[in-house]
Amino acid sequence: MFNASASPSENCTFRTVITTTVIPLIYCFIFIAGLGLNSVAAWVFLAVPSTKSFIVYLKNIVVADLLMSLTFPFKILADSEIASSQLSIFVCRYSAVVFYINMYIGITFFGLIGFDRYYKIVKPLFTSVVHTINYSKVISAIIWLLLIILSLPNMILTNEINEANYSGNCVGFKNELGIEWHKFTNYICIGIFWIVFLLLIIFYTSISRKIYSSYKKFRKSSDVTKRKTNRNIFTIMLVFVTCFVPYHLCRIPYTLSQTSARFDCPSARALFYTKEFTLILSAANVCLDPVIYFYLCLPFREKLYQKLRLKLKTSGEAEISKSRRTNTIRESTNTL
Template sequence: MVVTSSRCRSTGLSVLVVTSSRCRSAGLSERAEDKAQMKATTNFSYSRNDSNCTSTNNLSQVIFPLLYTILFLVGITMNGLAMWVFFKIPSKSNFIIFLKNTVISDLLMILTFPFKILSDAKLVSWVLRGFVCQVTQVVFYFTMYISILFLGLITIDRYQKATSPFRTSTSRSLLGAKILSTAIWVSMFALSLPNMILTNKKKTPKNVKKCALLKSEFGLVWHEIVNYICQLIFWVNLAVIVVCYILISKELYKSYKRTRCTGKASKKTVNLKVFIIIAVFFICFVPFHFTRIPYTLSQTRAVFECAAQATLFHVKESTLWLTSLNACLDPFIYFFLCKSFRRSLLATLRERAASAELRARMREQNDADDTDETPL
């Protein structure tokens, strides 16, 4: 019995040792799997959970809201006037159709400014910040890339006009321009809508400080995918614009050689008008797109320290303001490049001035009549 019990005890001990070793190995393997999973997800979870890394200071609370307020007041005035003038102009060419779409896009962008101003300046509750992250910020980028696409189409149209100055738009080409414009709006909306839907985390005063904290895991992935698609849209349009303007420059030079006896003043005026689109494009959109990819990575992946994230935020906000400036510069494109817009605007201003002058004269006459004595 003693031998048996000792054997049993030794057997039990061996079983316990084997079992415990197996448990330890199983625990180690589970911990290794957990570490692997954490490594696999840290790219998208670290920066989002790092809610303590925020970039709020006087620059973002005072300076940028003030700059956007100036843009809002100037932009809503200029684009409201442009929209009013364009409603009087029939869509008789592809160029005018593309310009009208650009006006609508700019107006929608400008209408998002008050939400950004109030949110950044912290003049309202944190609930509005959540709305900005989910809706108005998405609309802002949605309209930005619509403007980029239409500037590309306008440039192609100007190249065709330079090479074939007597070409006229047919009803078929007008229909094609309208279908193309509709396709741009629908496709960009389809890209942007998931960014609204997937910003679905519960909003709290803490996580609304950083929009990436409100996105689901797939929301972060989709945000990065859309960023790459938008980068592709920008760089393709940039290439198209540069190539078109190189070809336009060649056509202008040929035209100048044929008519160089007419003087240099006309050449300067033509160049100024033609190159206004590429000037606006480079000023407004190029700086931001050199910044956007590293900034997006700082929001969706753990690749930057907090100080670097703050620096990228301020660079992104500065270049983003330049993209917003596009809404105030586009009306100059309408005025210098669209004869119908320029004539309609100047005629409207003359009518307004004439009617104001007429009203002033009538008022003076009425005042004079009131002061005359009525004879008995």
């Protein structure tokens, strides 16, 4: 059975006006914006054919963001203490797990997009099954399956269902095996993020160099292309740094504060507040991803304008397309 005295943080109370009013209010805005933007993104992507690997991956991110957004109302109600304590149990056992599953699914697919762009732009002569649509669909299914399998025990092993165990810390509902699995999955997910983040830096640095070296021969439009490429890469990396780096810097010490007796109550409380506010940044990613689709994915932008019956300004793309460029480089500037 779970030893309630194993971690002082379990006997701390984290309930303040910040956690019951301020944070739920912020999540309300994120939920409204995220659900609206991702619903529009899903509506547009339904009309975009899956002709390229990166579009398959983007569609998976849209699904992950939508599912992630749907968990926000449960957190809002539970944290604000509007609903009964049974909802807090539901959040700890199910809703929070779904939130994290979809967050890391989205992170993983952004890594796959970086990998796909890297090999199609930096190594255009490299042909492999990994670039086929069928492979993209298979690897997408595998990612969903693996992360669901990894996270499912967090639902099953959260079985110490006793309202007295809950003080704002979900670990109080876990048995001993559940605590160990909780630590294991946290470290795996942290590793996933940092690996993807490092690979994105490598991929997009190589892409930027490749595009710059390919376009510098054409003085007329090299500056335009260079600015566009740098903008696209900067946007992706800015979203990752802003939304995910702060949370993953504090997640290891926070996990230790949940499962170790080395942290006193004030330290555990400080880590809890740090985790909650950095998690808000991660949650806000659902609002920023649709903006990324718009600026970085030309098929998405074209289809959106078509559905809204607006005229897409394509002067930049037209100028590039009229130049003597390879198909690979032209694709990179439109779908990076």
